[in-house]
Each structure stands twice: as structure tokens, then as C-alpha cells.
Amino acid sequence: GQQLNQSPQSMFIQEGEDVSMNCTSSSIFNTWLWYKQEPGEGPVLLIALYKAGELTSNGRLTAQFGITRKDSFLNISASIPSDVGIYFCAGQLGSGGSNYKLTFGKGTLLTVNP
Amino acid sequence: EAEVAQSPRYKITEKSQAVAFWCDPISGHATLYWYRQILGQGPELLVQFQDESVVDDSQLPKDRFSAERLKGVDSTLKIQPAELGDSAMYLCASSATGELFFGEGSRLTVL
Numbered sequence: 001g002q003q004l005n006q007s008p009q010s011m012f013i014q015e016g017e018d019v020s021m022n023c024t025s026s027s028i029f030n031t032w033l034w035y036k037q038e039p040g041e042g043p044v045l046l047i048a049l050y051k052a053g054e055l056t057s058n059g060r061l062t063a064q065f066g067i068t069r070k071d072s073f074l075n076i077s078a079s080i081p082s083d084v085g086i087y088f089c090a091g092q093l094g095s096g097g098s099n100y101k102l103t104f105g106k107g108t109l110l111t112v113n114p
Numbered sequence: 115e116a117e118v119a120q121s122p123r124y125k126i127t128e129k130s131q132a133v134a135f136w137c138d139p140i141s142g143h144a145t146l147y148w149y150r151q152i153l154g155q156g157p158e159l160l161v162q163f164q165d166e167s168v169v170d171d172s173q174l175p176k177d178r179f180s181a182e183r184l185k186g187v188d189s190t191l192k193i194q195p196a197e198l199g200d201s202a203m204y205l206c207a208s209s210a211t212g213e214l215f216f217g218e219g220s221r222l223t224v225l
Contacts, residue, residue, distance in 0.1 A: 042216035104156030
């Protein structure tokens with residue numbers, strides 16, 4: 001099955017710094033999604049990307065769908081303490097039936113030092 | 115804002131016991147998923163429903179796990195008998211157009 005490699009595994013940064021994380025796949029996805037998960041909670045959708053090359057922003061978050069459709073990155077600008085959590089990338093083959101299921105990366109643990 | 119509801123939030127059980135989790139998806143979402151998340155890992159799909167029908171249960175350990183969505187709305191995931199390795203977060207998600215929305219999860223600890 002598909003494998004997603006997410007990096008880095010963890011980051012420890014100072015408040016105000018920018019953050020970048022990425023995800024690569026051994027095969028093509030038609031949709032990329034980025035989720036944030038806080039301890040003891042379920043993942044929360046941050047950004048969804050639907051087209052190769054697409055660049056989408058959500059506040060201080062920016063994500064891009066790679067041209068090859070095998071990668072995506074997420075940037076967080078001017079980090080704040082509440083950005084702490086685990087960020088997951090997830091790939092989706094497409095629409096309809098079992099193609100909707102998500103394959104997740106292993107996550108990037110972000111710690112922000114005030 | 116509509117949410118996916120799950121219960122219980124936490125469950126502690128002894129191995130060989132039966133355990134069940136319940137999920138109520140966002141109203142109108144035809145697709146429902148059960149994912150298992152082991153500590154330090156990303157979620158992995160156990161079973162996907164489209165209305166009341168199973169679309170994908172290829173990763174569901176069918177000797178001990180079962181899932182149903184009888185009326186195409188809420189769903190139950192059962193484990194019998196529970197094993198130590200089943201300790202994990204069990205996440206339910208629903209979708210209408212492909213974007214998955216997750217519940218808060220049910221944390222299972224098997225002693």
C-alpha cells in the first residue's frame with residue numbers, strides 16, 4: 001500500500017519563528033490534506049489541496065500540493081504557543097467509494113517555546 | 115458547528131473482555147470511517163462505510179473486531195476478546211465530499 005514519509009519527526013522552535021514540514025509519497029495522490037492533533041483529541045482539518053501545484057493559505061498556514069502529486073508541504077509563519085501539537089499529512093486517491101480513504105503520515109510533533 | 119460524536123472517551127478493560135465504541139457522524143454524511151491510532155503513529159483505517167454498506171474492511175482484524183452501521187447513521191465498533199495490543203485511540207470520522215472530519219476519539223487501555 002501507499003507509504004507517506006513525513007519530516008521532520010519533531011521540531012522545537014522559538015515563538016515567532018516560521019516552521020516548514022513536508023510529506024512525500026511513493027505513489028500519486030489526487031488530494032492532500034493537513035491535520036493538527038492535540039493530546040487526547042481527534043485530528044482537526046487545517047487545509048485541503050485538490051490540484052497539483054495548488055498553493056492554499058489559512059491564516060498563518062500555507063500548504064502546497066506538489067507538481068508530481070507525490071508530495072506536499074505545510075508552512076506556519078510567526079509561530080505562537082498554541083501551534084503546539086502533532087501535524088499530520090494525509091493523501092487521498094480521489095472521489096468516490098474507497099478512494100475517499102486517507103493514508104496518513106506519522107506526524108510532525110511541534111513544540112513552541114514562548 | 116456540527117461534530118462527530120464518540121463514546122466513551124476513555125475505556126479501561128482487561129484482556130479477553132469485550133468492548134464497544136459508538137459513533138454518531140455529522141448529520142447527512144454518508145461515509146463513515148473507523149481509524150485506529152497507536153501512540154506515536156498516524157491513524158490507520160480499520161473500516162469504511164458508505165451508508166449502511168461496508169466499502170473497505172481489508173485492515174479490520176475480523177477474528178476479533180466487528181463493525182456495523184445498521185441504519186446508515188450511527189455506528190458501533192466492537193472488539194471481542196480484547197488483547198493487550200489493542201490499546202490505542204479509536205477514531206471515528208465522517209465525510210460528505212471527501213474531506214474527513216474526526217471525532218474526539220475513544221482511548222482504549224487493555225490491562
